[in-house]
Amino acid sequence: MSKLKDKVIEGKLFTEGKKNQVMIGKKLADKMKLKPGGKLVLTFTDTADEIVSGAFRVCAVYQSDNAPLDEANVYVDMKDLNALLGLKDEFHEVAVILKNDDDVNEIKKKLQDKYSAAKVESWIDISPEMDLMVKTTNQYSYIIIVIIMLALAFGVINTMLMAILERTREIGMMIALGMRRSKIFTLVLLETFMLTLAGTPIGLLTSWAVIKYLNYYGLDLSIMGTEMMSSFGFSTLVYPEFPTDKLMGVLLIILGTAFVSCLFPAIKAVRLKPVDALRI
Template sequence: MIQMLRLAWRNMWRNWRRTVIALVAIILGVILLLFFDGLIKGSDQAIFGNAIRIYGGNLQIHAPGFRAKANRLPLLPLDNPDVVVSTVQSRPEVLAVAQRISTAGIISNRGNTLRVGITAIDPRIEAPLSIQAEYMVQGRFLLPEDRDAIVIGQGMAEALQVHVGDTVNLVGRRKNEAMRQHSMQIVGIYDLGMPEIEKASVYIALSDAQTLYNLRDQTTEAVIFLKQAGEEAALMQSLQAALPAYEVDTWQTLRPEITETMQTKLAVTTFFGIVILLIAAIGILNLMLMAAFERTREMGVLAALGMKGHQIMLLFLLEGALIGVVGAVVGCGLGALLVTWVGHVGISFAGVSGMGEVGALMGNTLYPVITLADVLSRAVLVVVITALAALYPAWQAARREPAVALHHV
């Protein structure tokens, strides 16, 4: 076997120009493929990390019926919210659990009007965890004792042409489905660099919302923050069994449009990856076919000297696999270096607009991410594909009759 490998390696470099051309195609394909992988993984991590903090924790618990009407933010109070909180807090993977009130409404100022989601939070619990509190650019975040106070995003402040200290009109749905209008003073403005998301939500104190929306000592949801992302599915199943009278969800199930967009993005990227690999495979196929045609007499000599058909086939397969190994090693090395470098520098999208909610969740800068497992899996895939591309030429070489091959010109 070692002798066959040596012979295959020597044959691979006999026409070095043709081999280099094939290697360049494979290397560029692998680099592009790894870069795509890094972009997708980096964007998914950014979307997931931002969504957890923006949309309310890793998991959310609601009253029955909320899931079917989630896009309307129905005002459905939780029964026995203290029981829900105590059950969740007993789980070791939970960092914090907070009660909220969420409802739909309208905010306006001097003829400028926006439809918004109104989120009432308990600042004592959520202020240390809130991405909005972290990125305050004007004023301050909410305090537990605040009354008639509101925090908005920079995108909304610009749309409404308001500043800290200004008063806006906030209309929200009460428990009895009646609409309640109230004047609120802006105490803080945050800037996430996501204008589309900033224009969609406002934040007020929980105790204030309980009074405004006829929900004395009641809340409509419990949001759960985990110590480590990735444990959502197991905890959701466990909590659903422990709290069968409630609906346990993640932002992914409550916002299926974002999940569908991410799945579409993954499908498109997978398609491009397959195309890249097919291009590389076609290059290898062409290389091996040419090699088989040019070396017909040589194969006749090998067969006449006693080399079996399966040995000739193995020789060609090894040549294809070796080309794949060299291309995979060089391509994966350069691709990993490129993704690592870009991952430190980042790709700025600050000047790009109109990317929608998913684009806003990615933020202004995207940092590609890649793991050793990703690199190794792509390397193995490239070697397998190149070996398969060499299979047909190897079969063609193995089936030639020695006498015919020796007389080939």
């Protein structure tokens, strides 16, 4: 699960026949000034709640995309650990990796029902700070959407206002011939929605294609700094996904923005006086 063999940057993996070997993260190695061949004393609490210690020799230094995890975790052979803890071939943790994050709560409940004596925790329970970071990122994404919608609103207002100004005489003529002002308002409203509905599918299709490409090849964020990304537990290469679950909400926001944006041009068209409009 950890794929440690792909992350070793110094030394070698556990050697068969050697006892008390330990693999440590690069951040911890730099902090304690350790290299392969150096000694490290690890302290545990055994099954009798007694404190036991063991001297281990560093066989390898690994580096993952999560610097805080590298600093807090070391890896030893299970047999060496169990000998110090007074265990045989027992283990205390089983990790389950899911392909879809939406299935976490459902799988967690099933495991709790099936193994009531065991402690079942999701990644949210184990790392609440990561859950907070994800929620914060989602909140920031909505702020970015609002900023984009403001830019969209100004674009719609500019387009529709120009359309009204270019057709001032025609609108004045329709009002002079007896066309209700409510129909003028509806005309501007429908034109705005048709403009929005024509552009939205093109934008969605383009964004889906771009995200699909980046999801396959990855988005390189190394320009932001490898150390900065690893301090948050992220790789410099990320694979975005198209947010289908938020699609309906975004569409409603777009339609709402288009409606609010067309109010000013529509009101301006409704308030036109036929005499003044025909003189232009």
